[in-house]
Amino acid sequence: MKCLYVMDTYTYKADVEWIGARRTILKTDAGDLEVSSPPEFGGPEGKFCPETLFPGILASCLLTTFLEFRERMGIDLKEWKSEATAELGPSPEKGFRFQRIRIHVKLRVSEQDKEKIPRAMELAHKYCFISRAIKNNVEEIVDYEFI
Structure with missing residues (x-):
């Protein structure tokens, strides 16, 4: 049976880079994702x-x-x-x-x-x-x- 309480520490990394206006790129080992402000706060439609x-x-x-x-x-x-x-x-x-x-x-x-x-x-x-x-x-x- 696995132990629920693991005493190890894990580190996760994500990089964020500004690409203009209210748009950013979130970069992880799994891939990149464009993220922006929502339209109510001046960001473009249809973005994360x-x-x-x-x-x-x-x-x-x-x-x-x-x-x-x-x-x-x-x-x-x-x-x-x-x-x-x-x-x-x-x-x-x-x-x-x-x-x-x-x-x-x-x-x-x-x-x-x-x-x-x-x-x-x-x-x-x-x-x-x-x-x-x-x-x-x-x-x-x-x-x-x-x-």
Whole structure:
């Protein structure tokens, strides 16, 4: 059995380069991604922006963490779809901040595994490192339904 608590430290690197106007290139070992301000803040239409990437990254972290517990608990996951919605609003320190992120998960599992899902979701939320990073700074709501 694998140990859940790993004592190693891992380092992840991403480079960001300005390419003009409100556009940047995010570079990682997996490839490059153009990122810009959203149109509401003067950026071009149809580009990735931090305001949508952040909730997407949080939802991805929740899923990958859930997959660890799915394996440990023997859950037969057949389908997972999630929708992450982030609310950006005024910050008390001026400017803007994420106030709330809601992740709604639709999942399909075998009938006998449905009883395991509440605990697996609780653990996934608890151990998702992105959730831990924003804890006490952003209200995070995670709910689910079976499909």
